[in-house]
Amino acid sequence: MPLTKKPVTGMKDITPAEMQIREYVMNQIRETYKSFGFSQIETPCVEHIENLTSKQGGDNEKLIFKVLKRGDKLNLETAQDENDVTDSGLRYDLTLPLSRYYANNASSLPSPFKALQMGSVWRADRPQKGRFRQFTQCDIDILGDPSNLAEIELILATTTALGKICPKNAFTVRINDRGILFGMARCCGFSEESMDSVLITLDKMDKIGFEGVEKELLENGNARESVDRYLELLRTVTRDAEGVKALGETLKDVMDPAVCQGLVHIMETVKDVAETDFGLEFDPTLVRGMSYYTGTIFEVSMEGFGGSVAGGGRYDKMIGKFTGMETPACGFSIGFERIVTILLDNGFTVPGAGEKKAFLFEKGIGSGELAAVIREAMEERKKGVQVLVAQMNKNKKFQKEQLGKEGYGEFKEFYRESLKH
CATH class of the missing domain: 3.40.50 (Rossmann fold)
Structure with a gap:
């Protein structure tokens, strides 16, 4: 029987022409991030299974490629379930490995530490255009800085890189804060135990719209008065720094005013100093599914491409899961495969390529x-x-x-x- 020549489902062979574009994009990202003071590191592609299943990665934990135990440790006869035969798995993102890396090496690293990671990750996802089971991520993270400077630097570095790679594609950074998400829900009368459910529904806004969100919130048993007030607040808040200031006044009885003040500071500073042309807007419907986010969250949408091409946020509690001591952390990841897909669709050729x-x-x-x-x-x-x-x-x-x-x-x-x- 002949061997199978096609790659495994969800993975792909890369032609020399595409590889040239991939190398160009990676070099542009790497050099831009280094100019902002980020230091490149590398983590193993295989992680401890208990780390991968620690409820830090949201739905991605359902998509882990698990690795069997080896040698004498693998005992199929006594195994009750898959947990008895696996001890590790392929990483589903670069954030969890970075947190473990920092916890293990913090004593020899500067503080704050600005990390740059580029590498493959694996998810047993349903393949579609621009989405694979093996794909490359390009992450920058700032660990040990609780101030707004971390968010400002991450946004500036990411938008500078995108501006170099896709100068003809308009893009917008959408920004929110998990504190605002919970504050809006509390202000509208949702119970504390329903918060997660409300945000899960809100996260579907771009797919099901206001009517779909309204229907699902009511079907989940939420009061009509709370749902109506919530949707009205989402519809009327303006998408700029002034809108965030006004929202801060509305939520002052249920949320620390510093949350909105911090977001305003980030937005105004970025707009003041950015040299790349891009949109920056407050998006009260932005949730981002990762359960590890604790504060600011952001995504980048690009004209002509559905979905986001970059995303990230603050995750101040993850490193503490390893060390027992909370460490401020914030990161931004470029969707490398999606950027390459956009360039390929546009017939991109590498500028200034050698003869x-x-x-x-x-x-x-x-x-x-x-x-x-x-x-x-x-x-x-x-x-x-x-x-x-x-x-x-x-x-x-x-x-x-x-x-x-x-x-x-x-x-x-x-x-x-x-x-x-």
Whole structure:
């Protein structure tokens, strides 16, 4: 029986043309983030199963690729369920591994610590356009800084990177705070035990709209008066810093005023100093599903692409799960695969790519002639030219067409007769 040549469902082979774009995007992100003072680190792709299932990752914990125990530790005969045969799993994001990394290495790291991570993560998700079971994430996180500077720097660094990579695509940063989400719900009379359910429904706003949210809130047993007041508040609050200030007045009896004041400070500072052109708006319906967020949350939406292309927020309690001591933490992740998908759909070509030449030699030339071809190629390479040396195919036209798709714009042909001179 022949081996299967297609990749596993939800994963894909990457062509040289796409790989060139991926490397370009990754380099742009890396260099931009380093210019903001972030230091690159790397964590293992396999994590302890108890860390992955610690109720920090929300629905992602249902999508873990679990790894079987090995050797004598794997006992199928006595196993009662899958927990008895697994001890680790592939990471579903980079935030949980970073928290473990920081807890393990904090004594040798600066404070605050600005971390940059780029790597593959795995989720047993339903594949669709721009969504795979293995995909790359690009994260920046600031650990140990409780001030608004962390959010400001993260937003500026991320928008600067996106502006370089997608200068023709308009994008908007939407921002909210978990404190405001709970404050609005309390102000409208929802009970404390219903809060999580209310936010889960609100998180569906972009899919089911106001009518869908209203219907689900009522079906879940919430009072009509609370639902009506809630939806009215969501509809009327303006999406700018002034709207956040006004909301702070409305919620002053149920929420610490510092929450809205902090969000206003972040928004006004970012708008004041940003050099990249992008939209920045307060979005009272932004929830973000991760249960580990404790404060500010943000997402980036890009024109012509459904869903977000970047997202993050503050998660001040996660590192404390490892150390027993709370550590301020805030992060932003670019949806690398979605950005690459947008660029591919737009027919993007890497700007300023180095010159690429193909040296094609006739079949049957001698070793001396071949050495002459390679010697000339080596001279070109010293000048910074990318040179491919290959034997000329019978269908030379098709060969050149294929090489042209990989960016080779100049061809030089070598024949036995010409090489003899």
